[in-house]
Amino acid sequence: xxxxxxxxxxxxxxxxxxxxxxxxxxxxxxLVEDGWILAVGKSVTRESVGATSTVIDCKGRLLIxxxxxxxxxxxxxxxxxxxxxxxxxxxAAAGGVTTIIVMPNTQPVIDDAAIVDYVxxxxxxxxxxxxxxxxxxxxxxxxxxxxxxxLLRRAGAVAVTDAVKAVSNANLFRRALMYARDCxxxxxxxxxxPSLSGGVMNAGEAASRLGLSGNPAMSEVIxxxxxxxxxxxxxxxxxxxxxxxxxxxxxxxxxxxKGLPVTCGVSIHHLVLNETDIGAYRTFFKLAPPLxxxxxxxxxxxxxxxxxxxxxxxxxxxxxxxxKRLPFAEAAFGAIGLETMLSSALGLSxxxxxxxxxxxxxxxxxxxxxxxxxxxxxxxxxxADFAIVDPQLSWTVEDAALRSRSKNSPYEHRTLEGHAxxxxxxxxxxxxxxx
Amino acid sequence: MTSxxxxxxxxxxxxxxxxxxxxxxxxxxxxxxxxxxxxxxxGLAKDGRVLAGQTQVNLFFENSTRTQSSFEIAGKRLGADVxxxxxxxxxxxxxxxxxxxxxxxxxxxxxxxxxxxxxxGAVELLSQKVSCAVINAGDGQHExxxxxxxxxxxxRRHYGRLEGLTVAxxxxxxxxxxxxxxxxxxxxxxxxxxxxxxSTLLPSGIANxxxxxxxxxxxxxxxAEVVMMLRLQVERMSGAFVPSLREYYQFYGLTEAKxxxxxxxxxxxxxxxxxxxxxxxxxxxxGVQSVIREQVEMGVAVRMAxxxxxxxxxxxxxxx
Numbered sequence: 001x002x003x004x005x006x007x008x009x010x011x012x013x014x015x016x017x018x019x020x021x022x023x024x025x026x027x028x029x030x031l032v033e034d035g036w037i038l039a040v041g042k043s044v045t046r047e048s049v050g051a052t053s054t055v056i057d058c059k060g061r062l063l064i065x066x067x068x069x070x071x072x073x074x075x076x077x078x079x080x081x082x083x084x085x086x087x088x089x090x091x092a093a094a095g096g097v098t099t100i101i102v103m104p105n106t107q108p109v110i111d112d113a114a115i116v117d118y119v120x121x122x123x124x125x126x127x128x129x130x131x132x133x134x135x136x137x138x139x140x141x142x143x144x145x146x147x148x149x150x151l152l153r154r155a156g157a158v159a160v161t162d163a164v165k166a167v168s169n170a171n172l173f174r175r176a177l178m179y180a181r182d183c184x185x186x187x188x189x190x191x192x193x194p195s196l197s198g199g200v201m202n203a204g205e206a207a208s209r210l211g212l213s214g215n216p217a218m219s220e221v222i223x224x225x226x227x228x229x230x231x232x233x234x235x236x237x238x239x240x241x242x243x244x245x246x247x248x249x250x251x252x253x254x255x256x257x258k259g260l261p262v263t264c265g266v267s268i269h270h271l272v273l274n275e276t277d278i279g280a281y282r283t284f285f286k287l288a289p290p291l292x293x294x295x296x297x298x299x300x301x302x303x304x305x306x307x308x309x310x311x312x313x314x315x316x317x318x319x320x321x322x323x324k325r326l327p328f329a330e331a332a333f334g335a336i337g338l339e340t341m342l343s344s345a346l347g348l349s350x351x352x353x354x355x356x357x358x359x360x361x362x363x364x365x366x367x368x369x370x371x372x373x374x375x376x377x378x379x380x381x382x383x384a385d386f387a388i389v390d391p392q393l394s395w396t397v398e399d400a401a402l403r404s405r406s407k408n409s410p411y412e413h414r415t416l417e418g419h420a421x422x423x424x425x426x427x428x429x430x431x432x433x434x435x
Numbered sequence: 436m437t438s439x440x441x442x443x444x445x446x447x448x449x450x451x452x453x454x455x456x457x458x459x460x461x462x463x464x465x466x467x468x469x470x471x472x473x474x475x476x477x478g479l480a481k482d483g484r485v486l487a488g489q490t491q492v493n494l495f496f497e498n499s500t501r502t503q504s505s506f507e508i509a510g511k512r513l514g515a516d517v518x519x520x521x522x523x524x525x526x527x528x529x530x531x532x533x534x535x536x537x538x539x540x541x542x543x544x545x546x547x548x549x550x551x552x553x554x555x556g557a558v559e560l561l562s563q564k565v566s567c568a569v570i571n572a573g574d575g576q577h578e579x580x581x582x583x584x585x586x587x588x589x590x591r592r593h594y595g596r597l598e599g600l601t602v603a604x605x606x607x608x609x610x611x612x613x614x615x616x617x618x619x620x621x622x623x624x625x626x627x628x629x630x631x632x633x634s635t636l637l638p639s640g641i642a643n644x645x646x647x648x649x650x651x652x653x654x655x656x657x658x659a660e661v662v663m664m665l666r667l668q669v670e671r672m673s674g675a676f677v678p679s680l681r682e683y684y685q686f687y688g689l690t691e692a693k694x695x696x697x698x699x700x701x702x703x704x705x706x707x708x709x710x711x712x713x714x715x716x717x718x719x720x721x722g723v724q725s726v727i728r729e730q731v732e733m734g735v736a737v738r739m740a741x742x743x744x745x746x747x748x749x750x751x752x753x754x755x
Contacts, residue, residue: 205640211555211577211612214639281556325534327554329575 009033010427011049015058015388017041019065019378020357021365030063032384035426040378058388061421064360066098066129066385067342068367068376070188070265071241071313073163073334075405076122077115078107083318083405085119089127090403091316091338093431096387096420099130099368099375100316100338104141105163111136111147113155120156128430129423130375130385134159134188137176143167146176153185158371161188161241164288164333166223168194170230177236186237186371191224191248192289200329202275202290210281212328215290217245224248228255231262239263239370242315244270244289246299253308263370264308266300267315268341271348273297273410283324283331284410287315304362305354311370312362314341318406336404339397340411346391346418384427393419393433442485444751445744450562450569453578454619462624466588469740473588473733477512484514485743489546491515494536495572496522496552501707501731502572502582506549509738515547533557534564541565546749547742550574555612568745570738576610582706583616585737587624589730590661593702598625603655603697604646605631606665606687606714609638609676613706614665618644631655633687635676652687656696664689664705667714680713690716694724702726 013029017040029044030037031053046055069092075082085102092100102119104110110119110133123131135157139145149160160180166189167173180187196219201207203214224240228251231238242265243249255262269287274294278285285291303309317334324331337344345363349356368376375385396415399407423431445468446461457465475483491510495503503519510517520540531539533552540548541564548569550558555575562569573579591597602621608614608630621628622645630641631649642648649655656662667683677683694703703715703725711717720727 203639205643208638208640208644209615211575211615213576216639280559322532325532325560327533327552327557327560327575329554329556 009038009053010056011044011046011053012056012058012063012388013044013046013049015061015063017063017378018357018360019365020361022377022379024378025357029058030378030384030386032424032427035384035428037378037380037382037384039380062389062391064096064387064389065364065376065378066387066423066425067096067363068099068101068371068373069097069314069316069338069341070101070311070367070371071103071267071315072100072338073103073105073317075318076106077118081405082320084126085123085131086126086128087403087405088316088338089123089129089131091336092129093423093425094403094420095339096342096389096423097129097314097338098385098387098423098425099132099373101158101371102131102133103163104134104136104161109136109140110134110157111139111141113148113151116152116155116157129425132156132158132371132373134161136160137162137167137187138172141165143169143172146172146179149176149179149185150183153183158373159186159188159239162190164190166190166192166194170226173227174230174234177230177234177238181234181236186239188239188241189227191220191227191240191243193219193223196222199290200286201278202292204275204293206275206278210278210328217247217292217296220245220289221247221251224251228260228262231255231260232258235261237261239265241265242267242270242289242313243300243309244292245296249299249303249308256308263310263366265311265313266304266309267313268337268344269315269335269410270297271301271304271312272344277410281328283326283328284335284408284412286328286331286333287335288333301348301352301354305358307358310362310366312341312345312359314338318404319408320406324408335408335410336402336406337409339402339404340409340416342387342389342420343395343416343418344411346389347416350417385425387420387424388422389418390421391418393417393421395419442743442747444747447748449745449748449752451580451741451745452559452562452569452571454580454583454616454623456580459623462584462587462620465584465737465740465744466591468743469584469588469733469736470592472739473736479512486510486546486746487514489515489746490544491517491547491549491742492540492545493517493519493549494522494540495520497573499551499572501734502551505731505734506572506738509735509742510547512735513739513742515742533561537561537564541567547745568749570741570745573612575612576615577612578616579612580616581734581738581741582613583620584741585730585733586617586663586704586706587620588733588737589704589726590702593726594660597621600660601627601629601658602661602663603629603631603659604663604665605652605655605689607636607667608632608641608665609636610668611665617663618646622646629655629659631687633677652693653696656693659697659701661702661704662689662694662697664703664715666706666708667710669710684713688712688714688716689719691719694719700724704730706730
């Protein structure tokens, strides 16, 4: 549906336009034609655009580049009962997300150019927002044989990753980094040493009290250290999908200080929740990597603020009742987050001192630039992908209203502040808040 | 205490899922009532059959001989109709989920559901879905509250009190729900609790549980009034936690020599089943200081008190 942008010229005026990489942070508007931005900034007003445009009054609300979510799991192909590209895209649109990067651990795995093509075609035909896949580093995500990285890139994969697994064979991972460097393709790592991460929640006192097996932060640190040594050796562009602990941040800082081509992500859940939220075995809080201590959470928030962490992702992972309504140890990992990420992030800006421009960078502009996408910027000639946001709008997360096919939201019944009121992809309105 | 209508409530809890469901006063009340049942033995008067006409279902997802039969005898002595669900031959082994099983049993309107499950938190999950009183008979590595209560009763019968005593819990604390429930109960009752184990068998953060930690067994036992041994849970040893059983016995097996470090006449306890010659020497297990058989006896009395107590809570709830 993205293929044919709206033909008409539309002007969104009387907004607070915020796009830090373009130096925009103040009153203004945006003029859109044929799915592209014609003009943006304080020059775009009701008076300046004239009668040729349809004028939309933003009533002083925030206008930001649409969010680019680098870590979204869907069930398509293979587990459509959990989530389709269409249902994920509706959840995304409602959350101000205009581009979703889908993970390759589907059935079949996205490890073949034909599957990349399939996903892109299905997205074109059914999705409300832009969809781009990451493809597998190793065939079948089995960690044994390199996938056809060059052909996958040519078919449209924006990066390679083994999704929720690290490539534990260091030599294979080294070669994959070298090969991906030659193809100028980003490699996205999952930082978890498998032999140390058999647990179901953060290792420590809370796990001991619940009688649950622990997954220590050291598991993340060890794999991250290994990956970064290999990056140093190969010069490949490397992005760690998610970090969860304060210890990992020191490792990232050191790598960045050395000038390595390294970037870092964190899930929104790890910025707003900690291990104590698990309470009495609430499986919607069972995540991989696990929620860690409050000290870790605060360190992650500070690292987003100071730029050590580049990107915030939803790590949207739809799971059905069948896999979640089980004893904690037996339940699946993962939580949905596409629809709540923006609200949670606005909460961080209000309560935790992360400047709003920094959040917009981490949610939209940085991921777009890391992936080499033309989205995530508000400037003439860029795609007209943006969201109009009311930071004060208060809403309650209820299963029935969530657009995702799966309802495993850790925020169920919580009241959040801030919501997209309109989401625009390629100049087309894909979501409007209905109250 | 004998008439069904006039029994005062014992505690507020509707289920017994963890020791945290009970306050120190509740625990004392449970132990007092259990003491009464222990004295009555099999000669409980006919009007003491306070659960007559009620249904108790024992749902054991993990094999257990002693706990299941203890709950069965406790229920029957109080007059309840007791049914044992044989999970291994039921629809659970055909892929039915825990919650489906719970709903099915709940539809038959039992009054008590006694549950053991291999996953921590499974009994809690189940209690949210049924309308009867649920008793945790052991969930994963989380809790086994009736075991802690029967251990406390056994100790109290010998020392007349709990407060101020020193209890050394020794062995595989990492995998032990018995250890966790005992730590919670004993610290709550003012007992000095020591944990004695190699670091590989200690849960992380154990020092924050209000216990003293010892890696040297002789130091850990010094001056203790009670030595509580734990089963080395060989079936849970998914990795290498100790190099060998032989080495474990050398350092952490309770022998006469090590027991001599404890206070003279210190009680030797074990929740069973024992690995003789691994965590405990046969001579010590059967020796004069051993109260292991008394623990089993107290198990029935404590479980009667819990069933009775939960029934009183239900009656109080339905009349108020």
